[in-house]
Amino acid sequence: MxxxxxxxxxxxxxxxxxxxxxxxxxxxxxxxxxxxxxxxxxxxxxxxxxxxxxxxxxxxxxxxxxxxxxxxxAATGRCVENGDAMDPLDQPHLKGENHMKAVYKILAIVVAAQVVLQSMAMVYAVAGQGKWVLEGGVLDAAVIESRAFVFPEVLGYAVHGMVGTMIIPLTALILLISSFFTKVPGAVKWAALVLLLVAAQVTLGFLGHDIPALGALHGFNALLLFSAAIYAARLARNGVASQTxxxxxxxxxxx
The missing domain is CATH 3.30.1360 (Gyrase A; domain 2)
Structure with a gap:
């Protein structure tokens, strides 16, 4: 051989x-x-x-x-550095890899959690809007364009927009960057998929205002994004577990 x-x-x-x-x-x-x-x-x-x-x-x-x-x-396989015993698995480069795997896992979980927050914020806003209309409120173009907080739950729309267009894309981008340092098979591929789904999610969200049918795809894509983020987190979790x-x-x- x-x-x-x-x-x-x-x-x-x-x-x-x-x-x-x-x-x-x-x-x-x-x-x-x-x-x-x-x-x-x-x-x-x-x-x-x-x-x-x-x-x-x-x-x-x-x-x-x-x-x-x-x-x-416990006494086998240890090297001595400056008079101190050091476990091979505690060497700096291995510690660094495990730290990056932990960062990758946390970022992936955060993306998934933000998708859940998006859904909660939207349902909260729609429910509040329905209650406001039933109580005599009038929803027309003037109210929408004013962006006024005519009912308390309108805050849900603001949270949905801010998280979806700013926070999730930034988190997904950092996730992709960290994936190059995790040394976990498939980490880069799944981080790239998460970022791609985030881009699709933002695009579908904006287009849905003009083409309502795309709103349905916006919701379906959110499920895909959540699933991809959870799978990416599992990859990193398995990677850390194998080292420890x-x-x-x-x-x-x-x-």
């Missing part, structure tokens, strides 16, 4: 592990070793179960002899 083949094998296993983690089953390839003298390769995983590791290997079409559970000793997995859950298949 050459170095190039070993790298290709590790890449294939890593991709399959990322796909499985995206489904909610944490699997992360930590290390790949090849012993030329014995013609044996070892892969070290952080995973929730042997079945998950076996599934990754099968998907990657990597034959394996067995999967053995490994227990990490319990040492007792690390499994090493021998191939």
């Amino acid at each position: 050459t170095d190039e083949l070993l790298r290709e094998t590790a890449h294939k296993i890593g991709c399959c592990a990322g796909e499985l983690s995206a489904e909610g089953r944490t699997v992360d390839l930590l290390l790949t070793l090849f012993v030329p003298e014995d013609e044996v390769a070892f892969c070290l995983f952080a995973a929730g179960s042997p079945a998950s590791v076996a599934q990754v290997c099968r998907q990657a079409e990597i034959p394996f002899h067995r999967i053995a559970e490994a227990i990490e000793s 997995a319990d040492p007792d859950a690390r499994l090493a298949p021998r191939t």
